[in-house]
Amino acid sequence: MERSVIDRGRRNFLTGRRLSRPDRPRPPWARAASVAAACTGCGACVPACPQGIIALDETGRPALDFSRNDCSFCGACAEACPEPVFDRAIPAFEHRAVIGADCFARRGIVCQSCGDACPESAIRFKARLGGPVLPELATDRCSGCGACVAACPAQAVTVSMPALEAAHA
Template sequence: MTQSINHSRRSLFSRRKSNAIRPPWVREDIEFTDMCTRCSACITACETKIIIKGDAGFPEVSFTNNECTFCTLCAKSCPENIFDLTQPAWHYKAYVQETCLTNHGIWCQSCKDACEPRAINFVFSIGQAPSPHIDVDLCNGCGACVAPCPSQAIHIKLPTE
C-alpha cells in the first residue's frame, strides 16, 4: 500500500512532456519551464507574432498565421538566461501529412511557393498530381509553408517525433 501511495505522489510531480515548439535559440541544456518567468517579453518582441502564450502562460510558437524570420528579437528581449544565439535556432523541420491535397489527386503547390529556402520540391509521376518532397537539409523549420496549406497538411516538428 505504501509503495503505491509513494508512486502516486511521484506521478503528481513528474514533468509532463510538452510538444510545444519553444521560440528559436532556446538553450538546449535547460528545462525551459524552470527558467522562463512568463514575462511575455519574447511574445511582445516577435515581429511576425508567431510566439503566443501557450499552456500555463509559457511562450510557444504557432505557425497558424505566419512564419519565423529568425530576427532574434525574441532572444534579445528576454531578461533571463534562456537563449543562446551561438547555437542553431532549432532543429525543427517541416513534414507533409497524408491529408496533403496531392495525395487526393489535386494539384497544389502552395507550400513550395511559400518556401524561401526552396526546401520543397515536387516529384512528378505519370497520371498523378505532383507530390511534395521536403529536403530536410535545406528546411530551416521557419513554418512559412504551414499557413498557406489549404489542407493543413504541413506540420513543423523535431525529426525524431
C-alpha cells in the same frame, strides 16, 4: 532516469503544475529544457515578435503558432528576454517541416503552395503518372521557419522534432 521523470510528473500532479507538451515548437534559439529551467513566463517575447507568432501556452511559457505566420529569424524575441532562455550560439530550431496525408497533391488535387512559400527551396515537386506532382521535403535544407505551415491550404503541414518522428516510426 525513469524514476526522476515519474517523480517530476507526480510532483507536478500533486502541486497542480501543468506540463508543457514536449513537441510544441518553442521560439528560435530556445529549447524545451531552457524554457522549462529559466523562463519565468514574463511574456516579454510575445509583443516583441513582429510576425505575431509567439503566444504563451497553458503553462505560461512561450510557444510558436506557425498557422499565423513564419519566423523571420529577426532575433527580437531573444533580445527582449531578460532570462537565460535563448542561446544564439545554437541552431535556431531543431524541428523540421512534415507534410501529412491531408496534402491536396497526395489526394489528387493540384497544389504547390508549400513549395512556393519555402525560402530555402526545401520542398521540391516530383512528377508521377496519373496525378499531380507530389511535394518532397529535403529535411537537410529545412530551417524550420514554418512558412509552409501557414501557406498550406489543406493544413497538412506541421513541424516536428526528428527525434520524436524516429520514436513514432
